[in-house]
Amino acid sequence: MEVLKINGVEKQFPAGIPQTLTELLEQLNINQATVVAEIDDKIIERQNFSQTRVSPGQSIELVRFVGGG
Amino acid sequence: MDNLIIAGREFNSRLLIGTGKFASCELMAEAIEKSGTEIVTVALRRVDIENEDDDMLSAIDRTKYLLLPNTSGARSADEAIRLGKLARAATGIKWLKLEVTPDPYYLLPDPVETLKAAEILVKDDFVVLPYINADPILAKKLEDVGTATVMPLASPIGSNQGLKTRASLEIIIEQANIPVVVDAGLGLPSHAADAMEIGADAVLVNTAIATATEPAEMATAFKLAVEAGRMAYETGLPSVSKRASASSPLTGFLREQ
Numbered sequence A: 001m002e003v004l005k006i007n008g009v010e011k012q013f014p015a016g017i018p019q020t021l022t023e024l025l026e027q028l029n030i031n032q033a034t035v036v037a038e039i040d041d042k043i044i045e046r047q048n049f050s051q052t053r054v055s056p057g058q059s060i061e062l063v064r065f066v067g068g069g
Numbered sequence B: 001m002d003n004l005i006i007a008g009r010e011f012n013s014r015l016l017i018g019t020g021k022f023a024s025c026e027l028m029a030e031a032i033e034k035s036g037t038e039i040v041t042v043a044l045r046r047v048d049i050e051n052e053d054d055d056m057l058s059a060i061d062r063t064k065y066l067l068l069p070n071t072s073g074a075r076s077a078d079e080a081i082r083l084g085k086l087a088r089a090a091t092g093i094k095w096l097k098l099e100v101t102p103d104p105y106y107l108l109p110d111p112v113e114t115l116k117a118a119e120i121l122v123k124d125d126f127v128v129l130p131y132i133n134a135d136p137i138l139a140k141k142l143e144d145v146g147t148a149t150v151m152p153l154a155s156p157i158g159s160n161q162g163l164k165t166r167a168s169l170e171i172i173i174e175q176a177n178i179p180v181v182v183d184a185g186l187g188l189p190s191h192a193a194d195a196m197e198i199g200a201d202a203v204l205v206n207t208a209i210a211t212a213t214e215p216a217e218m219a220t221a222f223k224l225a226v227e228a229g230r231m232a233y234e235t236g237l238p239s240v241s242k243r244a245s246a247s248s249p250l251t252g253f254l255r256e257q
Helices: A021-027 A046-051 B025-035 B077-091 B111-123 B136-145 B166-175 B189-197 B215-235
Strands: A002-006 A009-013 A036-039 A042-044 A059-067 B004-006 B009-011 B015-018 B039-046 B066-069 B095-098 B127-132 B181-183 B202-205
Touching (some): A021 A046, A021 A059, A036 A046, A036 B077, A042 A046, A042 B077, A059 B077, B015 B215, B066 B095, B136 B166, B189 B202, B189 B215, B202 B215
Parallel strands (some): B015 B202, B095 B127, B181 B202
Antiparallel strands (some): A036 A059, A059 B039
């Protein structure tokens, strides 16, 4: 089964992983306008989400702003 | 009152607001507005992919307030730099409140890692506002590497203890050529006024406002305190003496001479 490591946790995709970062975010129900992404420690600019391919085994970090001092 | 200038940008308000710990986005937005602030700090955290959470940014009018991302949670220079780059990618903002706090109990900033990160981030064109212990030597070193401010703590984050580091803060303020923003530990409006009276250029408040019963009321109280303290500082503080000095005339008493 295809697996991605998302925010430190392995997530399985029985039907295969989404092709692009945008599709992944859609599948996870995450509003991409508020998210910053890193794939294997490399920052992906938001305007490049839709062209960024996702491959099995990659480590993906999805972060967003929260309240803080 | 003079305006505050940080990295060439002018601000009317000398109160920075942290957005943590508010019970709701509505309470946060109201407190931000009442405080009169123009700079609000935010943190970066992993998205909870199992639970859809609120997007707090939508409650902050980015045309009115400068967003100042922090690097909270970073325990080393490398982690802080990574967070800074993520924040810049998210917002296009190159302003960054640099915090490196490896100690979970007192959340005291690591001076060595903070200086190391500041040097790298300044070279990478960030506007760096470092959170530091009230250490005058470190403050000078950060100024020398090009940080936009220094942000020395009054007392540990969220402790509401007020100006425990007063003597060192006074030295930092005396020696700094960049704005000094007193950050952390200001629990009462009088603490904020105190910091402004000794010549701080600004203060940052979060916990005392966010956890108040009425955050908007407390935000107003801090706004007034910061203005009062600054006004007194600009006017010049009176001298202190041991003996009394009568305020009423010492002549014309209704008694025998």
